[in-house]
Amino acid sequence: MPVSGLSVNPDCVSAFNELKLGRGGPKYIIYKISDDQKEIVVDEIGNEADYDVFREKLVGKKEKSGKDRPSYAIYDVEFELEGGEGKRSKIAFITYINQDSTGVKSRMVYASSRETLKNALNGIAMNWQANDPGELEWADLLKEASKGKAVS
Amino acid sequence: MAALTSKDEPRTAEYAGDEVSAIVLDPGYASTRAGFAGEDAPKSIVPSNYAFYQDACLFGDHVIDVPRDNVEIRNPYSRDGIVEDWDTAEKLWKYSFASKLTGIRPNKALQEWLNDVNAVPNLQKAMADAEDTERALEDHPLFMSEPNWNPIKNREKAIEIALEKWAAPAFYISKSSVLSAFSMGKSTALVIDIGASQLSVAAVHDGMILRKSITRSHLGGNYISSQIRSMLATHDPPITINPHYMVKAKQPVDAGQPANAILKTFDQFKQPPQTSYHRYQEEKTILEFKEVCLQTWASGTSFRGQGEAIAREQYAHPFEFPDGYNQTFSSDRFKIVETLFDAQCHSPSPAGSLDAQYYPAPEQNQTIPGLVKLCINQCDVDLRPMLLASVVITGSASLIKGLPDRIQGELTRMYPSTKVRVNAAGMPVERKFGSWIGGSIVASLGTFHQMWISKKEYEEHGASIVEKRCK
Numbered sequence: 001m002p003v004s005g006l007s008v009n010p011d012c013v014s015a016f017n018e019l020k021l022g023r024g025g026p027k028y029i030i031y032k033i034s035d036d037q038k039e040i041v042v043d044e045i046g047n048e049a050d051y052d053v054f055r056e057k058l059v060g061k062k063e064k065s066g067k068d069r070p071s072y073a074i075y076d077v078e079f080e081l082e083g084g085e086g087k088r089s090k091i092a093f094i095t096y097i098n099q100d101s102t103g104v105k106s107r108m109v110y111a112s113s114r115e116t117l118k119n120a121l122n123g124i125a126m127n128w129q130a131n132d133p134g135e136l137e138w139a140d141l142l143k144e145a146s147k148g149k150a151v152s
Numbered sequence: 153m154a155a156l157t158s159k160d161e162p163r164t165a166e167y168a169g170d171e172v173s174a175i176v177l178d179p180g181y182a183s184t185r186a187g188f189a190g191e192d193a194p195k196s197i198v199p200s201n202y203a204f205y206q207d208a209c210l211f212g213d214h215v216i217d218v219p220r221d222n223v224e225i226r227n228p229y230s231r232d233g234i235v236e237d238w239d240t241a242e243k244l245w246k247y248s249f250a251s252k253l254t255g256i257r258p259n260k261a262l263q264e265w266l267n268d269v270n271a272v273p274n275l276q277k278a279m280a281d282a283e284d285t286e287r288a289l290e291d292h293p294l295f296m297s298e299p300n301w302n303p304i305k306n307r308e309k310a311i312e313i314a315l316e317k318w319a320a321p322a323f324y325i326s327k328s329s330v331l332s333a334f335s336m337g338k339s340t341a342l343v344i345d346i347g348a349s350q351l352s353v354a355a356v357h358d359g360m361i362l363r364k365s366i367t368r369s370h371l372g373g374n375y376i377s378s379q380i381r382s383m384l385a386t387h388d389p390p391i392t393i394n395p396h397y398m399v400k401a402k403q404p405v406d407a408g409q410p411a412n413a414i415l416k417t418f419d420q421f422k423q424p425p426q427t428s429y430h431r432y433q434e435e436k437t438i439l440e441f442k443e444v445c446l447q448t449w450a451s452g453t454s455f456r457g458q459g460e461a462i463a464r465e466q467y468a469h470p471f472e473f474p475d476g477y478n479q480t481f482s483s484d485r486f487k488i489v490e491t492l493f494d495a496q497c498h499s500p501s502p503a504g505s506l507d508a509q510y511y512p513a514p515e516q517n518q519t520i521p522g523l524v525k526l527c528i529n530q531c532d533v534d535l536r537p538m539l540l541a542s543v544v545i546t547g548s549a550s551l552i553k554g555l556p557d558r559i560q561g562e563l564t565r566m567y568p569s570t571k572v573r574v575n576a577a578g579m580p581v582e583r584k585f586g587s588w589i590g591g592s593i594v595a596s597l598g599t600f601h602q603m604w605i606s607k608k609e610y611e612e613h614g615a616s617i618v619e620k621r622c623k
Contacts, residue, residue, distance in 0.1 A: 003359065005603050097338070099338075104577075104593070107336065111339050112359065114358075115358060131336075131542065
């Protein structure tokens with residue numbers, strides 16, 4: 001596989017570990033590739049519980065050129081199981097690369113570096129590949145995370 | 153990497169640093185694409201067909217189109233799209249970058265004694281110096297793409313040529329479907345690649361090609377050409393293509409009237425150009441026909457029966473042949489494409505012809521829907537929805553009008569309970585050169601240096617290292 005050979009900044013892992021611990025830690029982390037295209041770095045960490053806030057942020061990321069910027073993200077998908085079986089959460093690794101409004105260069109770099117970041121983060125429960133804003137719907141993510149067994 | 157202007161001096165190669173002027177080579181059955189990594193499109197596009205004339209191989213569009221005495225057109229690939237004739241493939245690849253990109257390397261033989269026989273110090277040494285022209289890639293690492301089904305020994309042969317004969321400092325080879333998927337921003341995808349010699353479908357998961365999922369058939373661009381040939385032959389009256397090289401002068405004629413053209417004679421040659429040359433020239437007219445006329449029947453109504461009648465009445469399209477003969481085509485221009493979906497639309501080639509031998513009637517499981525089904529069935533059940541949600545279409549032959557929409561329609565019908573999404577790059581150049589562009593971007597990244605197989609590693613481990621490193 002032609003991986004790009006980019007390195008993962010240590011902050012990426014420490015932010016992830018903090019999120020994994022839960023208890024008021026971050027709710028999501030957005031990662032990006034540094035401007036010099038040498039490493040993957042943390043772009044933003046957020047605590048907002050509202051999924052839409054996170055989604056808007058992901059969709060709104062721009063390159064310097066004005067085109068959309070792809071992102072990787074970790075999101076803690078929380079849901080309630082049906083039949084009162086209690087709360088569960090799953091850590092989702094999201095690759096968001098809008099194929100219609102990004103340049104081929106950033107698509108290629110982000111897609112070929114994905115495995116590097118994914119392998120550096122231990123404890124990802126699900127993978128999600130989204131190639132336009134329509135593939136970032138909460139309902140779909142929830143369905144995948146809970147295997148269709150969530151009530152909310 | 154910023155583009156070079158005329159004022160900049162070309163950078164020296166720093167293979168382990170950031171400025172790597174790697175060459176990206178994307179060989180295919182119809183054309184060989186080469187260019188510098190970091191650029192948007194390949195600078196050098198050479199037909200993979202070559203002219204065999206007086207025991208020499210001639211390469212390049214401007215050379216092989218010339219009619220010559222007894223000239224023959226050959227191709228170093230088998231119809232599977234993999235290299236058969238290594239000697240020529242090597243020359244062709246070298247031509248693709250040395251003629252337009254790197255230039256001929258100055259060497260002692262050329263500089264010192266080319267024009268002065270007396271200056272030749274001793275013949276053996278001179279021969280050794282002359283060998284130096286072989287070291288065509290001394291300053292450039294080489295990034296290659298390969299068909300998904302390229303056998304191991306061919307990959308090993310490629311690294312051997314690059315590092316030993318051309319003296320490249322480093323080498324990498326990658327499956328073209330992975331590059332196509334990446335260039336669409338996907339690391340998991342079902343890639344449908346419609347090339348000249350092969351139609352192939354393969355599943356890519358997390359950037360790795362699933363080997364057992366690779367399915368393919370002969371329904372590529374050349375097969376479509378053979379269908380156009382048999383359509384023209386069975387047309388009423390039959391249509392013969394007189395390619396541009398044969399036409400001396402022509403007068404315009406009304407549609408359907410016989411051509412009023414003066415054809416060239418080739419009396420000056422002892423023997424006229426061979427059939428393969430004529431076929432290659434015919435192929436240029438056929439290509440034009442494909443671009444102008446061919447269209448995919450939109451899904452919704454079935455083409456056979458109902459659609460055919462509608463097309464005959466409503467969708468006529470004119471086409472003018474090089475000799476001036478012109479005719480409108482209606483249902484035929486859909487039927488030819490329809491064969492990619494419905495094997496029963498195949499029109500048989502004249503018995504005993506080359507086309508009948510090379511392009512036999514397909515089975516239903518060799519069509520696009522058939523191959524997708526075979527491919528999907530080879531994949532893990534959990535993976536199937538992800539693959540169907542990211543179908544990537546690439547290859548020059550996929551540029552036929554309406555093809556991606558039709559594939560979307562077919563797959564949606566086949567998998568009604570799954571979300572199917574077909575993606576094709578909007579820009580034709582991205583679909584024609586998808587894997588070249590992907591290779592160009594990866595190979596230009598400064599951080600890619602750790603991925604290259606260096607000459608030193610190759611010397612330590614031998615050619616088998618390519619299997620371990622380029623997965």
